[in-house]
Amino acid sequence: MTKLMHPVEGDPLLPEAGKDLLAHVVQHVPALITYIDLHERFLFANEAHRRWFDVDPSHITGRTVGEVLDPESYLRVRAALLQALGGHASSYEGPLFDRPQSRYVHGSFTPDRDEQGQLRGVLTVFTDITERHALEEQLRESEQRFSQAFQHAAVGMAMILPDGRYQRVNAAMCDMLGYTEAQMRTMNWRDVTHPDDLPLNEALSAQILSGRREAFQTEKRYVHRDGHIVHVQLSVSQVRSESGQLNYVVSQVQDITKRKQYEEALFRERQLAEVTLNSIGDAVITTDVALNITSLNPIAEAMTGWPSADAKGSPLDDVFRLRDINTRQLLDNPLRQAMRRNAIVDFSGRAILLHRNGFETPIETSAALIHDHTGNVTGGVLVCHDISENRTLALKMIQLAQHDTLTGLPNRSLLYARIEQATTMATQRHRQCAVLYIDLDHFRRVNDTLGHGVGDQVLQAVAQQIRSVLRDSEDMAFRYNGDEFVVLLPRVDDADEAAGFARKLLDACAKTQVPHTPQLDIRASIGISLFPRDGSEPDALVRTADAAMYEVKTQGRHGYCFYAPEMSQRTAASQRIENVLRHALAHGELALQYQPKVDAKHGHIVGAEALLRLYVNGEELFTPDQFIPVAEDTGLIVSIGTWALREACLQARTWQRNGHPMSISVNVSPLQFQYAGFYERLDSILNETGLDPSLLELELTERTMMSGGDGTIRLLRRIRQRGVRLSLDDFGTGYNSLSYLKHFPVDALKIERAFVRDITQDAETAAITSAIIAMARSLNKDVIAEGVETEMQSRFLRDAGCSHMQGFLFGAPMKAEQFEERLAARST
Numbered sequence: 001m002t003k004l005m006h007p008v009e010g011d012p013l014l015p016e017a018g019k020d021l022l023a024h025v026v027q028h029v030p031a032l033i034t035y036i037d038l039h040e041r042f043l044f045a046n047e048a049h050r051r052w053f054d055v056d057p058s059h060i061t062g063r064t065v066g067e068v069l070d071p072e073s074y075l076r077v078r079a080a081l082l083q084a085l086g087g088h089a090s091s092y093e094g095p096l097f098d099r100p101q102s103r104y105v106h107g108s109f110t111p112d113r114d115e116q117g118q119l120r121g122v123l124t125v126f127t128d129i130t131e132r133h134a135l136e137e138q139l140r141e142s143e144q145r146f147s148q149a150f151q152h153a154a155v156g157m158a159m160i161l162p163d164g165r166y167q168r169v170n171a172a173m174c175d176m177l178g179y180t181e182a183q184m185r186t187m188n189w190r191d192v193t194h195p196d197d198l199p200l201n202e203a204l205s206a207q208i209l210s211g212r213r214e215a216f217q218t219e220k221r222y223v224h225r226d227g228h229i230v231h232v233q234l235s236v237s238q239v240r241s242e243s244g245q246l247n248y249v250v251s252q253v254q255d256i257t258k259r260k261q262y263e264e265a266l267f268r269e270r271q272l273a274e275v276t277l278n279s280i281g282d283a284v285i286t287t288d289v290a291l292n293i294t295s296l297n298p299i300a301e302a303m304t305g306w307p308s309a310d311a312k313g314s315p316l317d318d319v320f321r322l323r324d325i326n327t328r329q330l331l332d333n334p335l336r337q338a339m340r341r342n343a344i345v346d347f348s349g350r351a352i353l354l355h356r357n358g359f360e361t362p363i364e365t366s367a368a369l370i371h372d373h374t375g376n377v378t379g380g381v382l383v384c385h386d387i388s389e390n391r392t393l394a395l396k397m398i399q400l401a402q403h404d405t406l407t408g409l410p411n412r413s414l415l416y417a418r419i420e421q422a423t424t425m426a427t428q429r430h431r432q433c434a435v436l437y438i439d440l441d442h443f444r445r446v447n448d449t450l451g452h453g454v455g456d457q458v459l460q461a462v463a464q465q466i467r468s469v470l471r472d473s474e475d476m477a478f479r480y481n482g483d484e485f486v487v488l489l490p491r492v493d494d495a496d497e498a499a500g501f502a503r504k505l506l507d508a509c510a511k512t513q514v515p516h517t518p519q520l521d522i523r524a525s526i527g528i529s530l531f532p533r534d535g536s537e538p539d540a541l542v543r544t545a546d547a548a549m550y551e552v553k554t555q556g557r558h559g560y561c562f563y564a565p566e567m568s569q570r571t572a573a574s575q576r577i578e579n580v581l582r583h584a585l586a587h588g589e590l591a592l593q594y595q596p597k598v599d600a601k602h603g604h605i606v607g608a609e610a611l612l613r614l615y616v617n618g619e620e621l622f623t624p625d626q627f628i629p630v631a632e633d634t635g636l637i638v639s640i641g642t643w644a645l646r647e648a649c650l651q652a653r654t655w656q657r658n659g660h661p662m663s664i665s666v667n668v669s670p671l672q673f674q675y676a677g678f679y680e681r682l683d684s685i686l687n688e689t690g691l692d693p694s695l696l697e698l699e700l701t702e703r704t705m706m707s708g709g710d711g712t713i714r715l716l717r718r719i720r721q722r723g724v725r726l727s728l729d730d731f732g733t734g735y736n737s738l739s740y741l742k743h744f745p746v747d748a749l750k751i752e753r754a755f756v757r758d759i760t761q762d763a764e765t766a767a768i769t770s771a772i773i774a775m776a777r778s779l780n781k782d783v784i785a786e787g788v789e790t791e792m793q794s795r796f797l798r799d800a801g802c803s804h805m806q807g808f809l810f811g812a813p814m815k816a817e818q819f820e821e822r823l824a825a826r827s828t
Contacts, residue, residue, distance in 0.1 A: 032105075032126035035112070038085060040065045043121065052103065052128070069096075077107065084109035084122040096126065104133040146250075156232075156253030162209060162246050164188040176232075176255050178225030189251075194221035194229065208238050208249060219256070219430060231257040263428075283384035286370070289377055291316040291335060303363075303386060305356025320382060321354040322347070325362060334367035335380040342377075344368045353384065362388050404479040405754040406456055407463035415478045415486055419538035422490035423531050433531040434489040434498035437545035438466070438505060441523040441557040443483040450517060457514045459483065462522060465508040469501070482625055486542065495530060495562060502526045502560035525552035526560035534563045550574075577630040580616055585639060589615050592647050593813035596822065597665070597784065597806045600798045605826060607663035607697070609806060610648040611813045612640070632671050641672035642681055649689040649696060651816050656695065660823040665697035665727065670704040679718055686722070693723030697748070701729050705744055713744065720745045727784065731772065748803070749776050753787025756807075760792045770800045777801050 026033055027047045035044040041064050045057040065081065066074050076094050083090035092107040107126040114120050150157045156173030158166055169184045177184070177192055193201055197220045207213035215237040222230040235252040283300035287293055292315055296308045304311070306319050322331040334345040346366045353361045365384040372378050404411045410418070419435065426433045440462065447455040459479075466477045466485060478486045487505065492498050505526060512522040527548030529535060534544040548563040555561070584590050590612065597607040613620060614627050631637040645666050652664040672678065686693055698719065705712060705728065716726060727748040751772060758765040776783045785797045788807030797805060811822070 030128075032107075032124070034060075034124045036065060036081070036122045036124060038119065038121060040081065040085075042068065080107065080109050081122065081124075084111050084124075085119070087111050087119050093129070103128050104130040150250075153252070156251075156255070158184075158189075158251040158253065159248050160189055160251060161248055164190055164205070167248055173253060176224075176230060176253065177222055192222045194223055197221050204236070208236065209246060211244070211246075214238055229257070230255060231260045283382075283386075285316070285320060285382040285384070286379060287316050287335065287381075288379045291333070291339070291380070293319055294379060299386075300384065303353060303355070303361055303384065305359075316382075319356075320384075322365075323352045323354060323360075325350050325352050328352075334365055335382055338367040338369055338380060339377070342369065361386055405758055407460055407479050409463050409467075409477055409479040409485070411478060412480050412486075415480065415488070415542070416538040418476055418478075418488055419541060422488060423536065423538070423541075425490060426531060429491075432492050432494070432533075433541075434492045434501070435529045435531070435541045435545045436487040436489070436498070436502055436505065436560075437480070437527040437529075437542065437549045438485040438487065438509075439525050439549050439553070440483040440509070441525055441553075446520075454514060454517055457517070458512065458520065458522065461512045461514050462509055465512050466505065469504045469508045471501075486545070492530070495528075498528050498530065499560065499562075502528060506558070506560065523558040525549050525557050527552060527563065528560060529563045574630050574633070577622055577627050578634050578636070580614065580622070581627060581631055581634075581636050581640070584614055584616075585636065585643065590640065590643060591615060591815075592644060592651070593815060594651075594664075594819045595806055595813040596811040596819070597663075597804050598810045600785075600794075600802045600805050603810075605662075605810075605822065606804060607665065608819060609665045609699070610644065610651075610667075612644055612667075613813075628669070632669055635671070637669045638672050638675050641669055642685075645682070646685045646689065649685055649691045652695050653689045653691045654816075655820060655823065656692065658820070660820065661692070661695060662823065663695050663697055663725070665699050667699045667729065668704070670701065673700060673704050673715075679715060679722075682719065682724070683722065686724075694725070697725040697727055699727050699729040699750065700746075702731070705746075716745050720747075727782075746781065748782035748784055750784045750786050751802075753807075756785050756787045756793055756797070757789075759796050760790070766796065769797075773797075773800045773802055 029046070030048065032048050032052060033044075033046040034042055037043055042060050042062065045060040047057060049055045049057050049060060060068055065077075069077070073096050077092050077096070080090040080092040089111060090109045092105075092109070094104065095102050096105045096107075105126045106129050107124055110123045110125075111119055112121045112123050150159075150168075150170060153170060154172060156176050157170040158173050159168040161167050165188050166184045169181055171181075174181055174184060179187070189201075190198065200218065201220060204213070204216045204218065208216070215235070217233070217235045220232060220234050222232055224230050233254040233256050236249050238249050239247045241247055280297075281299060283303045284295075284297045285293065285300050285304075286295045292313055293311045296304070296306065296311050296319075301307055301311075304319050306314075311319050316335060317333055320333065322333065323329060324331055331347070331351055334347055338345045344366060345368075347364065351363055351365060353363045353365075355361065363384050364387055365382060367380060367382050369377050370379040370381060402410060402414045419433070422433045425431075443455070443458075446458055463477070463479065463485070466487065470477060470487070471489075474490045476488045476490075478488070480486045487501075489498060489501060492501075506524055509522050509524040512520055514520065527545045527550070529541045529544040529548060531541055535541045544563040544567075547567045548561045551567055552559050552561045591614075592610045593613055594608040594610055596605045597609060598604060599606045612624055612628070614622050614624075616622075628637070631640050645668075648664050648666045652662060655662045686696070705716070720726060725747045726745065727750055728744070728746045729750050730752040731749040749772075751769060755765055755769045755772075759769050760766070773783050782803040783801070784804045784806065785793075785802050786806050788794050788797065788805045788809050790809065793807075794805060794809060814822075
C-alpha cells in the first residue's frame with residue numbers, strides 16, 4: 001500500500017504523473033480508504049477521515065483498529081476484518097462510530113498479497129450509505145403505516161387508477177358519499193365531483209399523470225348520492241413503479257362541510273374584530289383563562305415592546321407590568337383582579353406601564369373577562385390607553401417612519417406586515433396574492449443629467465402613476481428603496497390577471513411627465529411572485545419578485561417576468577456586487593470620503609463623517625444603498641466595517657499630526673456591532689493608530705441599540721469609558737425614541753433627513769423637529785441635523801437650538817486631500 005500511495009523512483013508499474021494522479025484520487029475520493037497490516041494496525045488512512053469525522057489521518061496511522069474505533073463499532077466490523085485477514089474478501093454494512101456523527105456505511109475488506117502470494121494486509125473501502133439506509137427504513141415504515149391507515153382511517157381513503165376509476169375505497173369514503181364499496185369501484189372520480197370543480201380537478205389530475213406534480217391538496221365539492229353537496233379537503237399523492245409508470249394515486253378525503261358553514265358564519269365577525277382591534281388607538285391584549293397571552297394589537301406591541309409573535313403564550317405578568325404612578329411599587333395586574341372578582345376592573349390615572357426595555361408610559365387601563373356561550377370564563381381582555389403628553393407626537397413619528405416623505409407611499413417598514421395580512425386572508429379564502437417588484441430603468445441618468453431635484457419630482461410623478469392604476473382600496477403600493485417600488489395585489493385569480501396589471505404599470509410609468517422638464521422616457525422592469533406558489537412568507541415573496549425583476553434586467557429591461565425556481569435565490573446583480581466587494585476588499589478598491597460637519601451657530605467645520613465608497617476600475621458603479629445591504633447579507637460588512645474604522649482613524653490621526661485635530665464619525669452596522677469581539681477590535685485600532693479616542697465618534701442606529709438588551713447597554717458604556725463618543729443615527733424613526741434617550745449612554749443624536757427635508761414646508765414636521773431638539777438638549781445631548789440643503793433649513797435648525805449640521809449646503813462628501821485643503825484654508 002505504501003508503494004501504491006508513494007511509488008518509489010523508477011517504479012516500472014506506473015509513470016510518475018500516473019503515480020501522482022493515483023495518490024490524488026485516493027486522497028480525495030469520497031470514501032474512507034485504509035490499509036491494515038496483519039496485526040490489525042493502520043498503515044494508511046486517506047483524507048476522507050478528516051472530512052467525515054474531523055480526525056487527522058496522521059492520528060490514525062500506526063494505531064490498531066481496536067484503538068481507533070469505539071468498542072461497539074470495532075465489534076461490528078471485526079468479523080469481516082478477520083475473514084479478510086484469513087485471505088477471503090468480505091464486506092460489512094451497518095453503523096460506524098456510534099455517536100452524533102455516526103454514519104451508516106458499506107465497507108469492503110480486500111486481502112492484499114505480495115508477488116509470492118503471501119498475505120500482507122487488508123485494503124478497506126467504506127462508502128457512506130446513510131441516506132439510502134434511511135430511505136429504506138422510511139419506505140418500510142411508510143408501507144406499514146399506509147396499510148394500517150387505509151384500513152382504519154377516520155377520513156375517506158381511496159386508491160384511484162390512472163383512468164380515474166376507483167380501485168379501492170374505505171368505509172369512511174362510502175359513508176361520506178352514500179355508495180357501497182362495490183358501487184364506488186364501478187365509478188370514476190368525475191362521476192361524484194361537482195361540475196363547477198371539474199376544471200380545476202382535471203388540471204391537477206393532468207399534472208399528476210404527466211409527472212409535473214407529485215401530489216396536491218385542494219378543497220372541492222362532491223355530490224352525495226342523495227344530491228346534497230359535500231365539501232371536502234382532498235389530499236392526493238401518486239404511486240409509481242420503478243420504471244416511472246403511474247400505478248395509482250392515493251386520495252385522503254376529509255368532510256369539512258360543517259367547518260365551511262362555521263367559517264362563513266364566523267368570517268365576517270372575525271374580520272370586523274380584526275379591523276377594529278388594528279384600527280383603534282388603544283392597546284388591546286387578550287389572554288386565556290390561565291392569563292397567558294393570546295394576542296396583542298399593534299398599539300399594544302408598541303407600548304409593551306413585545307412583538308405579538310414573541311408574546312403569545314407568555315404569562316401576562318411578563319408582558320404587561322404595572323407600577324403605581326406615585327410610589328413606583330408593582331401593582332397587581334387588573335385582569336387577575338377581574339378574575340377574582342368576576343367584574344370589570346379600572347385603573348384610572350394611577351398606573352405606569354413598563355416597556356420591555358425599561359421605559360415608562362402613564363396609562364389608563366381596564367380589564368374584563370371573556371365568556372363562552374355557556375357562561376364559562378375562557379380568558380380576559382385588557383384595554384390600555386396612553387395618557388402621556390408625548391403620545392400624539394410619537395404616533396406622528398410612527399406615521400412618518402412608516403411612510404415615504406417624498407412620495408407619500410407606505411415604505412418598506414409596512415410592506416411585510418401588509419403582505420402577511422394579505423396572505424393570511426388569501427389562505428382563508430383559497431385565493432392567490434401577487435407581489436410586483438418595480439425598478440425604474442436607467443433612473444440614475446435622470447439624476448445625472450437633470451439633477452436630484454428633478455429626480456425627486458420624477459419619483460413623485462411615478463408614484464402617482466402607480467396609484468392611478470390600483471384597482472381598489474385593497475391594492476397597495478410601496479416605495480421600497482430609491483427608484484424601486486412594490487405593488488401588493490391581495491386578490492388575483494390567476495397569473496394572467498397579475499400579468500395584465502403589470503402591463504398597465506408599464507404603460508403608466510411610460511406616461512410619466514414632470515412640468516417644465518424635457519420629454520421623459522421612463523421605463524421599468526417588473527418582477528412578479530405569486531402566493532402561495534412562490535413562497536409563503538413575506539420576505540420570500542419580495543425576494544422572489546426581486547429575483548424575477550433582475551431577470552427582466554438581464555433580458556434587456558422594460559418588461560415583466562414571473563419568478564421561476566431556476567432563478568437563483570440571490571439575484572445576478574447581488575452576486576456581482578458580492579464578487580466586486582470581495583475583490584475590492586482584497587485589492588484595496590474601497591475608499592472613504594469625508595463630509596464636513598459644521599458648527600450650527602458659527603458655520604466653521606468641527607468634524608467629518610466618513611462615508612464608504614466602492615470603485616471598480618476607478619469608477620463608482622455601485623452606490624452605498626446598493627452594496628451595503630449585500631455586504632450585510634453576506635457577512636462581509638464585518639471585515640469592511642473593520643477596514644473603514646481603521647482607515648478613518650488613520651486619517652484622523654494624520655490630520656491631528658498636521659495640526660488639524662478633527663472629530664471623525666464612522667457608521668457601524670448592526671451586524672458589525674453585534675459581532676463578537678467588536679470592542680477588542682476597536683481598542684486594538686485605537687492603540688494601533690494612536691488616535692485620541694475623543695476624536696472618534698461611532699454612529700449607531702436605533703435598531704442596533706434596541707436589539708441587544710442589557711448586553712448592548714454594557715458594551716455602549718464600555719466604549720464611552722474608553723473615551724469614544726456615541727451618536728444615535730436617523731433619530732425619530734422608532735416609537736420609543738422620545739423616552740429611551742435617557743437610558744442609553746449616547747452623546748449626540750442625528751435627526752433623520754426626512755424631517756430636515758420637510759421642516760420648512762410642513763408645520764407638523766417642524767413642530768416635531770423642534771420638540772426633538774428641545775428634548776435632546778434638556779438631556780445635555782448634542783443634536784446633529786443631516787441632509788441640510790437650503791439656507792431656510794439651516795436657519796430654522798439653528799434657531800431651534802441644533803448643535804451641528806451637515807449636508808450639501810456645507811459640502812458634499814469629498815476625498816481626504818480635498819477635505820484637508822478646506823481645513824488648511826480655514827486656518828489661514
